[in-house]
Amino acid sequence: MLRGNHPARVDDKGRLKIPNAFRVLLEAQYGPEVFVTSVTGEYVRVYPMPVWLEIERKLAAVPQSSPARQRFLDRVNFFGQVLSLDKQGRVLIPQLLRESAAMSGEVAVLGLMNHVAVWNHKRLHDRLFKKEPFTDEDGRVLAEFGI
Amino acid sequence: MLRGNHPARVDDKGRLKIPNAFRVLLEAQYGPEVFVTSVTGEYVRVYPMPVWLEIERKLAAVPQSSPARQRFLDRVNFFGQVLSLDKQGRVLIPQLLRESAAMSGEVAVLGLMNHVAVWNHKRLHDRLFKKEPFTDEDGRVLAEFGI
DNA sequence: TCACTTGTGGAAAAAAGTGGGTCGAAATCC
DNA sequence: GGATTTCGACCCACTTTTTTCCACAAGTGA
16 A cells, blocks of 8 residues: 655656655556656656556446546547656656646656556645645644554 | 553664653564654654554555645655664654754653654643643643543 | 673665667657 | 657666664662
């Protein structure tokens, strides 16, 4: 299970090094192939191929796709691509994603159980701590779960 | 059960020595793996892995995550990492936490039953005695509980 | 004082991450 | 169509970081 944030960087060629802590788990459990995509273009998600196939299966099982669901799928496909890790454990982020999701320089690779999300570090930090400052509501949640 | 404050220090390499009083209890009851995180970046919490998994389980059980709760989780994940104690009973605090939570030099390791909180000593002291001076209200609480 | 535990610092080894270079395929432009 | 450029795949070598291990210092109690 993938958890926590391992910082990484996207180099000038657009290659993202998957931090080893994640890479080892991913490869051991799911193999070298991944599906890279984004819904909003704000950040990128990297799914191990088997996990992505399962998601696809679920989506296909829905009998009549609503317009919203259809649009969603179109978006995912617009940005989507099957990739595999190179010998150094890197994936080449497609140009389209690099631009919209600001995949360059410092990024945060977040473990989300069976896949990872990749954010431009600054973008995520601003979002979590500047745009959305700590509130009383947060305090309540904190107390509720003892975190 | 972990209680009280054991001072410790974070060395130049960012390694935090878990005071032995805590370490022995932690390892004996939960093993060497911990989840280190923070919500605000102000201070750090170190959970034995089994304890953290239990919290995760509880969080997952909440049916519809509110935006507040989701944001909260994102924050925890942003600062989080799975680590394990080395042979000397130290954990390497991730850079991100070292910076935001001022994890260097003297720190206070506070026992909170099933996990510990780690504060920069000065920061905690200032907070408790300068920013939040002792008030009549405190006196009342003190009397109420006979502390 | 001596044995023993706890905490500290740092060297050496191993692993992880980084930066390019080359080559071939595909796209682009005369 | 042929020359030129761009881009991605693959590979190699270097640098940096992390881990592991060892040894010593300080503190404690008998």
